[in-house]
Amino acid sequence: MDDGGTPVRAVRRRAGRPAAAVLDLSGITHAALELIGGKGYDGLTMAALARKLEVAPSALYNHVESKHDVLVLVEDHLMSLVDVSGFGAGPWEDAVRTWAWSYRDAFATHTPLIPVIAVLPVTDAPRTLAMYEVVSTGFRDAGIPEARVVPAIVALESFIFGSAYDVTAPANIFDPGNMAESTPGFTAAVRSFGDEQHERPADVAFGLGLEALIAGIGALRE
Amino acid sequence: MDDGGTPVRAVRRRAGRPAAAVLDLSGITHAALELIGGKGYDGLTMAALARKLEVAPSALYNHVESKHDVLVLVEDHLMSLVDVSGFGAGPWEDAVRTWAWSYRDAFATHTPLIPVIAVLPVTDAPRTLAMYEVVSTGFRDAGIPEARVVPAIVALESFIFGSAYDVTAPANIFDPGNMAESTPGFTAAVRSFGDEQHERPADVAFGLGLEALIAGIGALRE
């Protein structure tokens, strides 16, 4: 069984600086994405990353200061998958819907990045900053008072991050099991939801919350 | 420098089963909370936990299957700090406000638990299940259609989890730094927000989103 990280390189590289650098940030980012795609975030270790790039683990530290830096590289790459095309090209509500759904989908398979993004200074991630520029300009142009733009975006993002976790939750997460008798109200609510719903449960909750946030924030326009 | 985990026990316990069990789940939970309170989640290692409880690390595995189980114990304990007293004792909106703010505050200093709770089957955490019983009954009694109770709670929780991270974000998280010139819209929004705001930024965003969600979900009542 191949773990996808077996080095193809036949001859061993000598110690010492190579004529041309073997590593760069873009290569590290894409190798990390391949590793994550194959085995998830458990598969993303500095050793596995080095093996995929055919270098010694310590070579990585010439390009990043820590594994956290690698996560930031991946995060900033994913941010370019978030769809901001709706802003300035139609109703504000539609632009927010497109943005929010694509944002949630981009990070639903990358939830280990959420603790990283949520507290990451924007300066450290250029594409993330570019995304904020488009979105905040879109909010301002739609008539959201300037002082409310940042908290409105933060509220939406908080909801998006939490909802990304929800996508990965097991189907039976709300099954009360043998506790059903002692929790009749909750059990009935879970049953009723399960009976009616055709969409994915996480999508129903996300749609419900997103429309509420859009309505509430949209009402701030002047 | 004492790390708070130095064992006080002078005489070494012999190998073999002691007359009375030294460990129990409650003791493990409280030792974990002490460790977290002292050094945060970095300080919560199985070795440190064992040291605080004056046992060998392997002894813990007679009571929990893994470190994940320890995190679930802590999570379920914290859930009892969430204030559900408003449900059935006044307007639904006020009950949700009290619940949501206390929920966010309880987990803002325990964000490493969020990935655990967000995907945890409710059966595994009795106090968490009890919280859902009170909240779902409160939503139903307020007139939320039964099939919408679960998605409404999930939407609110997703927002709460994401907002808990926001509380721990550094103050300068939105400082565009030397990129300010290339992101004029965002930079202006950040400045305007910083000038007007007196409350903590995370509280402003949380209040804004929470009121929008309460209004949107409250409109479902019939």
Add this chain to the structure above:
DNA sequence: ACCTGAACACCGTTCAAGT
């Protein structure tokens, strides 16, 4: 059933040596 003690297979990171 519930401890101890030794061991295992990792992990991220550091650093001297090499070119």
Add this chain to the structure above:
DNA sequence: ACCTGAACACCGTTCAAGT
């Protein structure tokens, strides 16, 4: 500047042995 190779200080977890 940028690589190799060896080492360090951990980590969670397993398991035989003991009572």
